[in-house]
Amino acid sequence: MKSIWKMSSKVVLCLLFVSTHILPVFSLTDSNDLAALNAIKSSWNNLPPNWVGADPCGSNWQGVNCTGTRVTSLYLAGTRLESRQISDIPSLTGLEFLDLSNNIGLRAILPPSIGNLRNLSTLILVGCSFFGPIPDSIGSLRQLVFISLTNNSFSGPIPPSIGNLSQLSWLDLSVNRLNGTIPVSSGTAPGLDRLHGARHFHFSNNQLSGPVPAQLFSSNMSLMHAIFDNNRLTGSIPFSLGSVTRLEVVRFDWNSLEGSLPPNLNNLTRLNELYLSNNNFNGNMPNLTGMDVLYYVIMENTNLEGQIPVNIFTLPQLETVVLKNNNLNGTLDIGISYPSNLTVNLQNNSITDFQQRTDYNVELTLVGNPVCNTNGATARFCSVEGHRNNLLPSNRCGAMSCSKDKVLSPNCRCSHPYTGTLHFYSFAFTDLQNSTYYETLYRTLMTAFNRTELPVDSVIIRNPVISIYSYLQLPLQVFPSGQDSFNHSSISRIGFVLNRQPFQIEYFGPFFFLDEEYCCLPGSKNSSHVGIIIGVSVGGSVLLILVILAGIYALRQRKNAKNAIEKSNPFASWDPKKESGDVPQLQGAKCFSFEDLRKCTNNFSESNCIGSGGYGKVYKGTVASAQVVAIKRAQQGSMQGAHEFKTEIELLSRIHHKNVVSLVGFCYEQGEQMLVYEYISNGTLRDCLSGKSGFWLDWNKRLRIALDGARGLSYLHELADPPIIHRDVKSTNILLDNKLHAKVADFGLSKLVGDTGKGYITTQVKGTLGYMDPEYYMTQQLTEKSDVYSFGVVLLELVTARAPIQQGKHIVRIVHEAFADQRQPQNLDQIIDPSLDSGAKLSGLMKLVDLAMSCVRESATDRPTMGEVVREIENIMELANFDKKTDTGLYSSSFEERTDESPLHSFAAEAFDGSYGSFPFPVQRHQ
Numbered sequence: 001m002k003s004i005w006k007m008s009s010k011v012v013l014c015l016l017f018v019s020t021h022i023l024p025v026f027s028l029t030d031s032n033d034l035a036a037l038n039a040i041k042s043s044w045n046n047l048p049p050n051w052v053g054a055d056p057c058g059s060n061w062q063g064v065n066c067t068g069t070r071v072t073s074l075y076l077a078g079t080r081l082e083s084r085q086i087s088d089i090p091s092l093t094g095l096e097f098l099d100l101s102n103n104i105g106l107r108a109i110l111p112p113s114i115g116n117l118r119n120l121s122t123l124i125l126v127g128c129s130f131f132g133p134i135p136d137s138i139g140s141l142r143q144l145v146f147i148s149l150t151n152n153s154f155s156g157p158i159p160p161s162i163g164n165l166s167q168l169s170w171l172d173l174s175v176n177r178l179n180g181t182i183p184v185s186s187g188t189a190p191g192l193d194r195l196h197g198a199r200h201f202h203f204s205n206n207q208l209s210g211p212v213p214a215q216l217f218s219s220n221m222s223l224m225h226a227i228f229d230n231n232r233l234t235g236s237i238p239f240s241l242g243s244v245t246r247l248e249v250v251r252f253d254w255n256s257l258e259g260s261l262p263p264n265l266n267n268l269t270r271l272n273e274l275y276l277s278n279n280n281f282n283g284n285m286p287n288l289t290g291m292d293v294l295y296y297v298i299m300e301n302t303n304l305e306g307q308i309p310v311n312i313f314t315l316p317q318l319e320t321v322v323l324k325n326n327n328l329n330g331t332l333d334i335g336i337s338y339p340s341n342l343t344v345n346l347q348n349n350s351i352t353d354f355q356q357r358t359d360y361n362v363e364l365t366l367v368g369n370p371v372c373n374t375n376g377a378t379a380r381f382c383s384v385e386g387h388r389n390n391l392l393p394s395n396r397c398g399a400m401s402c403s404k405d406k407v408l409s410p411n412c413r414c415s416h417p418y419t420g421t422l423h424f425y426s427f428a429f430t431d432l433q434n435s436t437y438y439e440t441l442y443r444t445l446m447t448a449f450n451r452t453e454l455p456v457d458s459v460i461i462r463n464p465v466i467s468i469y470s471y472l473q474l475p476l477q478v479f480p481s482g483q484d485s486f487n488h489s490s491i492s493r494i495g496f497v498l499n500r501q502p503f504q505i506e507y508f509g510p511f512f513f514l515d516e517e518y519c520c521l522p523g524s525k526n527s528s529h530v531g532i533i534i535g536v537s538v539g540g541s542v543l544l545i546l547v548i549l550a551g552i553y554a555l556r557q558r559k560n561a562k563n564a565i566e567k568s569n570p571f572a573s574w575d576p577k578k579e580s581g582d583v584p585q586l587q588g589a590k591c592f593s594f595e596d597l598r599k600c601t602n603n604f605s606e607s608n609c610i611g612s613g614g615y616g617k618v619y620k621g622t623v624a625s626a627q628v629v630a631i632k633r634a635q636q637g638s639m640q641g642a643h644e645f646k647t648e649i650e651l652l653s654r655i656h657h658k659n660v661v662s663l664v665g666f667c668y669e670q671g672e673q674m675l676v677y678e679y680i681s682n683g684t685l686r687d688c689l690s691g692k693s694g695f696w697l698d699w700n701k702r703l704r705i706a707l708d709g710a711r712g713l714s715y716l717h718e719l720a721d722p723p724i725i726h727r728d729v730k731s732t733n734i735l736l737d738n739k740l741h742a743k744v745a746d747f748g749l750s751k752l753v754g755d756t757g758k759g760y761i762t763t764q765v766k767g768t769l770g771y772m773d774p775e776y777y778m779t780q781q782l783t784e785k786s787d788v789y790s791f792g793v794v795l796l797e798l799v800t801a802r803a804p805i806q807q808g809k810h811i812v813r814i815v816h817e818a819f820a821d822q823r824q825p826q827n828l829d830q831i832i833d834p835s836l837d838s839g840a841k842l843s844g845l846m847k848l849v850d851l852a853m854s855c856v857r858e859s860a861t862d863r864p865t866m867g868e869v870v871r872e873i874e875n876i877m878e879l880a881n882f883d884k885k886t887d888t889g890l891y892s893s894s895f896e897e898r899t900d901e902s903p904l905h906s907f908a909a910e911a912f913d914g915s916y917g918s919f920p921f922p923v924q925r926h927q
């Protein structure tokens with residue numbers, strides 16, 4: 001009986017299927033577009049589950065919108081799409097809107113054929129894994145109004161052809177690896193200076209170099225946001241910038257600009273925010289009194305000198321002036337007509353006097369100025385306070401709570417919010433606790449969601465964080481209304497609203513939105529094949545032809561894509577014997593010939609050898625591109641299988657972070673396996689702390705190194721894809737470059753997280769004595785928290801300069817005992833590195849020790865995550881009144897010159913044999 005019911009239900013289902021999917025053979029969808037969508041369907045993963053049938057336009061495939069028979073929009077943001085090519089997209093020639101944002105699994109090049117999308121007005125690829133150059137053909141998309149490619153791995157130059165896009169309003173290429181100069185036109189050759197209608201230039205966080213071209217700016221431009229921070233720009237700020245009178249936000253911070261500021265900046269009468277920190281400007285503070293609506297000025301660490309003109313404080317809207325770490329001198333005079341709610345930070349200048357004309361109600365900081373040495377009336381401006389940035393949502397729902405996987409919305413409903421972070425390029429307020437700003441933001445977002453008829457109940461914005469690069473980051477939760485969770489189409493359209501930003505928000509500049517993977521998308525199986533089989537068996541002839549056409553099309557396109565990838569990939573010669581599968585998928589890593597490497601190491605000569613161990617030897621060499629590299633050459637007996645080697649280089653080539661040593665290339669020839677890394681000139685942290693390297697690290701540099709190391713690891717745990725557990729964090733695996741920035745090295749033991757789905761990996765215990773997580777040692781279950789433990793040991797080394805185990809005693813125990821009776825800072829004196837100054841000057845020391853001790857807690861779950869460690873070190877540095885001068889590498893040139901006689905470079909080989917597993921762990925488990 002049951003089985004008959006089952007069978008009949010199958011028949012009904014089958015009939016249903018036939019009726020909904022075979023009948024629309026008279027498809028409303030253009031056959032070419034249908035073929036392209038089917039090709040996408042057959043080669044991408046995780047497309048919306050309702051992509052079935054033969055009529056995307058007629059049956060409303062989620063994310064697909066049509067006008068007439070043509071597909072005009074593809075909104076697929078935030079739905080975990082995966083593909084290694086997008087070469088079918090350019091066949092959708094009717095497309096006007098394309099948004100593939102927040103799909104980290106799209107790991108593809110942008111094919112030159114993208115130039116076929118002649119109708120495209122909006123291209124949004126925020127937060128994916130696109131790589132390779134931005135094709136020149138982008139310049140033929142003459143309808144483009146909006147381009148955002150932020151947060152990918154695009155490399156190479158900015159195509160000058162973008163200058164042909166005369167409709168362009170928004171150009172965001174930030175957070176990529178673009179290099180070369182900013183292109184400007186010359187003769188008939190296009191350049192960005194032609195973009196007279198553009199309002200947004202966002203180029204931050206790339207590797208752009210050369211001068212800021214004067215030609216880029218002119219008085220007939222509409223530019224409102226000129227955002228160029230965190231590049232390698234040189235020369236001075238051109239005079240022409242002062243003629244772009246519509247400018248509201250200017251960011252040139254974190255570059256290598258110099259010279260004096262053009263006097264006509266003062267013509268920028270609409271400017272709200274000016275960010276010029278961390279450059280090498282000199283000369284006097286510019287006259288800003290023409291900037292009637294200036295809110296926010298940040299010019300720290302820029303070598304400004306002379307006296308601060310009193311009239312700057314008369315600007316009526318001024319809220320924040322940060323001029324830390326300059327050479328400003330003379331007498332400070334704020335005058336008497338200054339705006340209320342003014343914050344002025346003048347830390348670390350040379351101000352000798354303060355003319356107090358009234359009882360100032362200004363939040364003024366003068367710490368680190370000679371004026372603070374006199375214990376006079378200025379004393380109250382001579383201390384720093386830390387801020388806490390926790391915006392707690394007001395509780396309107398009483399004692400309500402939700403089952404464990406749901407979250408309570410501000411309207412007291414339990415559901416699954418879509419979460420992520422808004423990253424603001426600029427913001428014009430100081431008091432992060434003042435809810436006015438967030439209320440404005442809330443209203444703007446809700447209005448935008450309502451206007452697009454999105455089923456959004458409410459949003460929560462909380463815990464604002466300001467990154468060291470002055471970006472405001474606001475975590476966001478968007479709650480669904482009328483249902484427990486959002487479907488594909490809602491997620492994508494929320495993503496579109498946020499990254500397209502069809503609104504301006506008072507007090508806030510533009511932003512981009514990066515999401516966290518949404519928990520609850522309805523299951524998306526790869527239904528394509530089912531569709532084809534049933535289609536064939538039913539035999540609807542028109543459908544059959546369509547399906548076959550689509551199949552042929554898909555095959556052809558996939559072949560094209562493969563060819564394209566192979567061309568851009570120098571490893572086509574990989575493994576003729578097929579023992580190791582496909583060509584490795586590498587990002588940016590080069591394949592070196594044995595001959596190349598033999599030559600550049602002087603035939604692997606002893607004098608080029610900079611390290612050795614169980615794995616083999618490490619050589620220093622200079623490859624053809626003039627880059628100095630460290631070559632790790634496996635010796636006979638320690639080589640991996642071809643497959644493992646391939647996996648390793650694929651993994652390493654995906655890792656790109658300034659605090660992680662990056663792979664330059666590899667060699668797999670003549671029976672050799674070699675990994676080629678960037679060469680890091682100042683050796684290991686261990687050598688430096690032990691005095692072997694011959695230079696000394698002051699407290700600020702140690703904090704900086706702690707932060708760098710933590711960032712590198714947090715990247716591996718939280719941002720690398722797939723995430724990576726290092727497994728051998730130690731002070732010999734933290735290398736220092738010529739500016740004493742730290743980089744995490746050597747993933748020889750690394751493990752991918754997520755292979756198992758269990759959140760941990762059971763392995764044979766490996767690691768280095770003294771750094772090994774006791775819980776991992778006991779349970780053999782490896783998690784990210786094992787790295788946190790090891791990093792805690794490194795932090796203790798930074799404070800004490802001791803080796804992790806000295807005279808049989810583990811450093812964790814020593815520090816623990818120092819506090820055994822009373823947790824007094826003076827107890828630290830016994831254990832602290834004697835070469836550091838007396839405890840009083842080491843602000844943040846106690847907090848750093850606390851942090852280290854929390855990292856080495858016995859139970860992994862009690863330890864912080866690496867992300868939390870990063871934030872805590874940032875807080876400590878903030879509180880410690882950290883001198884940014886040590887941050888930008890303004891070190892004496894002696895460090896730069898040391899490169900040749902650097903100590904042993906460590907790809908510390910002893911860790912490779914993994915033989916430490918049998919030593920008893922020296923920490924007593926019951927302390």
Ligand SMILES: *[C@@H]1O[C@H](CO)[C@@H](O)[C@H](O)[C@H]1NC(C)=O
Pocket residue numbers: 060064065073
């Ligand atoms: C796209 O289509 C969906 C449903 O098919 C509709 O709700 C939405 O409003 C359309 N969006 C646009 C921008 O046309």
Ligand SMILES: *[C@@H]1O[C@H](CO)[C@@H](O)[C@H](O)[C@H]1NC(C)=O
Pocket residue numbers: 155156157179180181
């Ligand atoms: C840009 O980077 C590429 C590698 O991605 C390099 O080959 C090229 O020389 C760089 N160009 C400039 C101008 O730095």
Ligand SMILES: *[C@@H]1O[C@H](CO)[C@@H](O)[C@H](O)[C@H]1NC(C)=O
Pocket residue numbers: 242263264267
């Ligand atoms: C801009 O500044 C320059 C020099 O400071 C001045 O000569 C010029 O008149 C100003 N232009 C406008 C439009 O205010």
Ligand SMILES: *[C@@H]1O[C@H](CO)[C@@H](O)[C@H](O)[C@H]1NC(C)=O
Pocket residue numbers: 266287288289290309
């Ligand atoms: C600064 O600029 C304002 C207005 O642009 C002008 O009135 C004032 O004289 C200038 N001050 C100096 C010191 O140049």
Ligand SMILES: *[C@@H]1O[C@H](CO)[C@@H](O)[C@H](O)[C@H]1NC(C)=O
Pocket residue numbers: 305306307329330331
């Ligand atoms: C301030 O610095 C400038 C330039 O560095 C110097 O010429 C001037 O004499 C200094 N003024 C005072 C009062 O020290």
Ligand SMILES: *[C@@H]1O[C@H](CO)[C@@H](O)[C@H](O)[C@H]1NC(C)=O
Pocket residue numbers: 340341434
């Ligand atoms: C200054 O701050 C107070 C309280 O935060 C606020 O009420 C007032 O409007 C602010 N004044 C200005 C000029 O922004």
